[in-house]
Amino acid sequence: MSHPNLPITEVLVVADCWQREPDSETVIQRAVAAAAENVDEDVADAEVAVMLTDDAGIRTLNGNWRGIDKPTNVLSFPALQPEGEWKPGDAPRMLGDIAIAYETMRREADEEHKPFDHHLSHLAVHGFLHLIGYDHENDDDAEEMEALETQILAHLGIPDPYADRPGTN
Numbered sequence: 001m002s003h004p005n006l007p008i009t010e011v012l013v014v015a016d017c018w019q020r021e022p023d024s025e026t027v028i029q030r031a032v033a034a035a036a037e038n039v040d041e042d043v044a045d046a047e048v049a050v051m052l053t054d055d056a057g058i059r060t061l062n063g064n065w066r067g068i069d070k071p072t073n074v075l076s077f078p079a080l081q082p083e084g085e086w087k088p089g090d091a092p093r094m095l096g097d098i099a100i101a102y103e104t105m106r107r108e109a110d111e112e113h114k115p116f117d118h119h120l121s122h123l124a125v126h127g128f129l130h131l132i133g134y135d136h137e138n139d140d141d142a143e144e145m146e147a148l149e150t151q152i153l154a155h156l157g158i159p160d161p162y163a164d165r166p167g168t169n
Contacts, residue, residue: 006032006033006036006037006043006044007032007033007036007043007044007045007046007047007048007095008045008046008047008048009028009029009032009033009047009048009049009050010047010048010049010050011024011025011028011029011049011050011052012049012050012051012052013025013052014051014052014053014057015052015053015054015057015102017054017102017103018052018102021102021116021117021120023117024052024120027117027120027121027124028050028120028121028124030121030156031120031121031122031124031125031128031152031156032048032050032124032125032128034121034125034152034153034155034156035124035125035128035129035152036128037155038148038151038152038155039129039132039148041132041133043095043132045093046093046094046095047093047094047095048095048096048097048098048128048131049094049096049097049098050097050098050099050100050124050127051097051098051099051100052100053099053100053101053102054101054102054103055071055101055102055103055104056071057099057101058071058072058075058099058100058101058104059071061075061099062075065077071101071103071104072101073100073101073104073105073108073123074098074099074100074101074105074123074124074126074127075098075099075127076096076097076098076099076126076127076128076130076131077096077097077098077099077131078095078096078130078131078132078133079093079094079095079096079097079131095128095131095132096131098124098127098128098130098131100120100123100124100127105119105120105123112161112164114161118153118158118159118161119161121153121156121158122149122153122158122161125149125152125153126145126149129145129148129149134148146162149161150162
């Protein structure tokens, strides 16, 4: 059941490797809800689709949409918004789609000594922020996005994912 002021989050598992992590859907829904509660954008009654795929699937998406022929951890595809103002009672607004690759995500979590669900939460939050217009194309934007990610994850009891990165305190 969704909270009336939070986006509807649909999770689609398209790769069997995700069966190893049966709580992934719950982790993602909690992360998206926390993100929605900690941003200024109105995302009530909006819809987010999250596809849990594998490296092969995300490599295809990355190649088709970004021209990069390799897997990545997460991709976001913001939806085009229709003209006019959305009103309560209208069909849900589609914020967009997020795709997360199991093998890349698992490898990163292991290499960074992070619990799987913490890293999955981080990638879900990261993908959600892209859907509502955040990016990290330059240093200032990256700092703003990373600070917001850290704040959202703290609400979930997850430590700063950037704390142990080289060049940080």
